[in-house]
Amino acid sequence: MTAAEEEWGRLMVAAQQGNAGAYRRLLDELRKWLCRFYARRLPPAMVEDAVQDTLIAIHEKRHTYDSERPFKPWLAAVARYKWIDRLRSMGRATMEELPDDIAIEDHESSVTSSVILTQLMTKLKPAQAEAIRLVKIEGFSVEEASARTGQSGSLIKVNIHRGLARLATIVQKQPDVE
Amino acid sequence: MNTEVLIVELSRNLQPVPLHGPRALLRRGLIRGAAVAMVLVLFWPSLAVRSDLSVAAVTMGFWMKLLYTASIASLGFFALERLSRPGARDLHWTRLLWPPIALLALVTSIQLAIAPDGNTASFWMGSSWFQCPLYVMLLSVPVFVGLVRAMAHLAPTRLEAAGAAAGLVAGATGASIYALHCAETSPGFVLLWYSLGLAAATLVGAAVGPRLLRW
Structure with a gap:
């Protein structure tokens, strides 16, 4: 201590x-x-x-x-x-659309700094991880994510939902980090 | 709201908190629940305190039962108090339960050995095996409610484990109260059916914990 x-x-x-x-x-x-x-x-x-x-x-x-x-x-x-x-x-929660000028400053480093979250996401199915990364972390809309990944809009939503539920379970089972 | 403002707001008018608050809260919940269970045992049509209580109160069988359930209740309470606060270390608290279980198992095997008359069915099943776990469950409900209400003011972070501990304490308290009604004397009966009632209460607690204990 x-x-x-x-x-x-x-x-x-x-x-x-x-x-x-x-x-x-x-x-x-x-x-x-x-x-x-x-x-x-x-x-x-x-x-x-x-x-x-x-x-x-x-x-x-x-x-x-x-x-x-x-x-x-x-x-x-x-x-x-x-x-x-x-x-x-x-x-x-549905992500609010952010005004364009907010995310400019320091965006890259803030995104890449969610290290632990990113690591955890490697334990998800790739499609789930991709959907969460695009929509919840990088802030794309569901439509944009759909266009980028080829998953349909509703599949994106389902993958986000399932992926996050799975993440919560993984985290809960892990011993305390830090 | 800005975080600095929030901090100023939170530290304004800071009230002191009572020492040993969590334990006192849980104890109060337990006592209230146990009081309701006691009323149930007195007035539930098919229950009532056994009529030979004054005779039974000097027998080994009666105290063995009570000692078994009450010791589990207090060990469970110890775990519950830890699990109702953040940061309880992984104390393998199921291990706490082995001493009373082992002790009762020992008594059971001694009795089996010295009483070779061989009516093993009544030794294990008594005459009320079907109702014992059910009544234990019934009487544990008010205790469980009391504990969960107390825990709403606390901060369990491992909800399944905390729910299980609450279920165990409630079950063991319910069983202690049921022992006032139950006229079985065989340690084998207690080991089997009382433990089954406790296990069921614990499992139910673990199952509903994550739903009931969120904060």
């Missing part, structure tokens, strides 16, 4: 006792950690949302942290739980 993580544990204990200053410092640090955590696991457009969602979850469940145990596994378990949730909901 690094010194920083021990410090997080101490800050959380102070927060549990009602110390708002300690809590704010903790959340600021966790935010950075969570950004890195999700940047490797989710498409860039979803990272900010996932971070906020997890911060809220941490807030609502902060009484479940046991001060006698290390903080990091607690944090990682919450983050991972919310990640699985996200993977599932990626299938349900």
Whole structure:
């Protein structure tokens, strides 16, 4: 356990006792950690949302942290739980069309930085992985993805849905990463 | 909303949280559920507390049953409390259950050895084998509800395992309460049918956990 993580544990204990200053410092640090955590696991457009969602979850469940145990596994378990949730909901939510000017900056590196997600996708059937990569990560519409892959539009949707469900299952069965 | 703003909002008006909150919550859920199960055993038409309770209460058979189910309930509660919080390490908590099971199996085999009169059917089946697992299941329902409601305030991250633990605790608590009704005395009966009721409750818990425990 690094010194920083021990410090997080101490800050959380102070927060549990009602110390708002300690809590704010903790959340600021966790935010950075969570950004890195999700940047490797989710498409860039979803990272900010996932971070906020997890911060809220941490807030609502902060009484479940046991001060006698290390903080990091607690944090990682919450983050991972919310990640699985996200993977599932990626299938349900229809992606909003983004205005063209948003994705320009740093697009390439953000896309390639979802390393863990990309690795996981190698465990899917190629057609599923392709559909998810095009529509959910690179932001093509279903029609465009259909034209590029030769899968019909409804097949693209089915493959996304099944692939994401499968991803969530794979992740759940894996031992904690990080 | 911007994340900085969110953090400021979350840390404003921060309330202290109670120490040992999770355990207390679970305990309360357990006690409430057990109280309902107790009422059920008292007033369910075909149940009622056994009439010879005062006599039975000094026999080995009665305490053996209660010790078996209550020890499993408390071991299960230990696992449940861990599994209701994020980051419970993979403690192979099914291993926790082996001591009571092994102990009862030992008692069973000793009894079998020293009582060679050979009525093995009644040793294993008693006279109420068909109803035992069913009543155990019935009485575990209110306990399970109590535990699940408590867990809604907690944060299980492995929902199947947490559901199984809740099912096991509910089953073992239900079985302890059923022991007030059940007049079987054979350790073989308890080992077989009580365990079956517990296993069924655990499986049901594991099956419904992912649905009921999401947060």
